[in-house]
Amino acid sequence: MKKLLQNINLSKETFSQVIKASGQYQRKLKLTFIYNFISALLLAILLTSLYPVFDAIQWLDYKNLVEYLVMTLILGILSLVFRFLSLNYDMDGYSVKAGTDLRLELGDHLRKIPLEKLHQRRSGELNAIFLGNVEEAISYTSTITSLIIFSVTVPVVVTIVMFFIDWRLGLMLLAIFPFSFGLYIWRRPAFNRGFTYLANAVQKMNAELVELIQGISIIKSTNTISNNLNQYQKLCEQVNKIQCMGQKKGGKPNLIIALTIELGLYLAIVLGSVWVVTGSLGATVVATMMVIFVRFNEMFSNLVLYVAVMEVLGVGYKNITDLLNIEKQKVSSGIIKIPENYTITYEHVSFYYENNDSIILNDISLEFQDRSMTAIVGGSGCGKSTLIRLLMRFSDIQKGSIKIGNVDIREMPIEYLMSLITVVFQDVYLFNDTIYNNIRMGRSDATEEEIYQVAKLAQCHSFITRLPDGYDTIVSDNGNNFSGGEKQRISIARALLKNSPIVVLDEPTASLDVENELAVQSAVTELVKNKTVIVISHRLTTISGADNIIVLDNGTVLESGKHDHLLSHSKTYANFWNLQQSIDKIQLIN
Structure with a gap:
């Protein structure tokens, strides 16, 4: 029965x-x-x-x-x-x-x-x-x-x-x-x-x-x-x-x-x-x-x-x-709280992934000042990328708070939070569509003139116009018909069009040749004007002029300050710098 x-x-x-x-x-x-x-x-x-x-x-x-x-x-x-x-x-x-x-x-x-x-x-x-x-x-x-x-x-x-x-x-x-x-x-x-x-x-x-x-x-x-x-x-x-x-x-x-x-x-x-x-x-x-x-x-x-x-x-x-049945991310409802500025603060943040007891970030407190450039450095697995994923709420923290202009990001609707942040990744993803539409994804209501303007600022207008179909060229198989530098510049054009107050640069020039790196650096310079900028980089020469450099190790903040200060006060940062200088000399000789 x-x-x-x-x-x-x-x-x-x-x-x-x-x-x-x-x-x-x-x-x-x-x-x-x-x-x-x-x-x-x-x-x-x-x-x-x-x-x-x-x-x-x-x-x-x-x-x-x-x-x-x-x-x-x-x-x-x-x-x-x-x-x-x-x-x-x-x-x-x-x-x-x-x-x-x-x-x-x-x-x-x-x-x-x-x-x-x-x-x-x-x-x-x-x-x-x-x-x-x-x-x-x-x-x-x-x-x-x-x-x-x-x-x-x-x-x-x-x-x-x-x-x-x-x-x-x-x-x-x-x-x-x-x-x-x-x-x-x-x-x-x-x-x-x-x-x-x-x-x-x-x-x-x-x-x-x-x-x-x-x-x-x-x-x-x-x-x-x-x-x-x-x-x-x-x-x-x-x-x-x-x-x-x-x-x-x-x-x-x-x-x-x-x-x-x-x-x-x-x-x-x-x-x-x-x-x-x-x-x-x-x-x-x-x-x-x-x-x-x-x-x-x-x-x-x-x-x-x-x-x-x-x-x-x-x-x-x-x-x-x-x-x-997977639980949806908790989002704010009601009136949108507008940040008074775009300073980003992490207050006693701890984080670990589910089904994994090891702590990725441990009681971290740090600040990214409004309209300044802050770089994050550290060895692989130290938590650099995790900081950014948490800022964009790809995952939620177990302890502490992350705020933009004194507003907790958990109190912001996801769509509004995403409108505040633009990320330029090292690995660019382009959709199987025209170059024009790939750029327009930054802002769907952009005019044709605005798209051409950001393409020029991103140093990609000239190579696009040389293509037989110009801006109507179809991007095939995630952009395999373009070089890494060309794809990166298209993605920066998209970011320029979005015009968010916060910009995150995740190793955008790490795998580029010298010519493309110079073009991308020029495009990035346009992108970060008057923005709150966070840079993740292994190449310390590219961030030596940052307003603040944060050194991470095993999910904790070891030291922070300007380049010269860290060289003389942070053994870890100095070791990173000296090691990279040695590598650059070897590459120069070869």
Whole structure:
């Protein structure tokens, strides 16, 4: 009984998920199911109405025969009409619209969750959810659910009516239900485990394939393509192994269930025939029963298959639900607090990542003065980039506060906070669009003249105009048709257009040649005018003129001050400086 209730609850949960996934078109989907139910009900009545038809034929009752045939014709037409109406959800495009809405909901949710949570998932897994699971949730489940409605309604109604025709045959049909359902409940835990293993394995395989394609250039350059292909091959083999095991272990129970139904129906026909011979049952009843049993067997046998498919789709629903259940980042609501200036202060900030006990930042207090340049230096893993991610609320701190102009950033709407900050990364990302639109992302309402002006300031107007299509040139594959310096200058043009009061420079010239570095430095000079500037750099020569330099080590502030002060008072900074001077001399000699 406990297992029965668990299975009923799981079925109700899956059905609720089907309805919920249709979003604003829930009423349309419910109507589809209602139309399917009515169509199935009419079909069941049509099948059982064959009994009076056969009876009229036996007794040559032509008057009643015509009436019964007209009745069956009307029932058949009405069943087809409601079946046609049930197709409106798909034919009128509501399923496509629901899929679009669900993808938009997922996209909007991703925008509102901390990036720390997002980075815990592989891009391939997200791709599988957006493309595969959403498609399954919308396109397939409505169809499968409709088939399940037919496969349940017709046998149940036929069994009930059969009791009125002959209680013995009705009782035999009724006995098939608990026996078959009992076998299914017995095997369902194994089915669920198999479907879950298979769905997870397929998702990992798809994720590996996506990342293999995305990183193919790096894989080739590092000559590790065979290793990555081997990993993908192992995942493919794992999927194949699970599928074969599922066929082997799941095939026999499914066959047993199907044979049970067929043997039960065959037994009913045999006994019915015996009762006809003995005179306790009319021949027309057996004739009707034989026609009905063909449809009964077809629908009830397929029910097991349909429910099994629904179990597979249920795994996809779980993936979607798990993603939507990730807690959104807490945002401020109500009146926007405008900072009185753009001084940034970290007050006793501590931070660590979830599932990781090591502290990244430990009780840090520091200040970035308004309209000044502050540089952050330190070894790899000291917390430089983490400071910036926390400023942009990619993650939230566990202790302390971060303020802009005495306003806690947690009290600012995310969109407003992002409008205050522009980041120029070392690794530039350009979208598969025109150069013009890539720059315009900085401010969507910018005029053509403003875009040309920032391109000139960013030192990229000249090389853009030399291109055959100029600003209409399509950026392909994250800008692979441009050099690193050209991409960096385009990104700076975008930053100039945004014109935020706070600018973060994350090693923007680290991997550039001398010519491009000079051009980018010139563009950066325009970008940082009259701004609160934070610079992350390993090349101390580029930040020696900063108004303040902060030295980090293992998540704590060792020292801060101007370049000359740190050279004489900070052993760590002096070591960094001397080491870099030695490296520069070696590079100069070579």
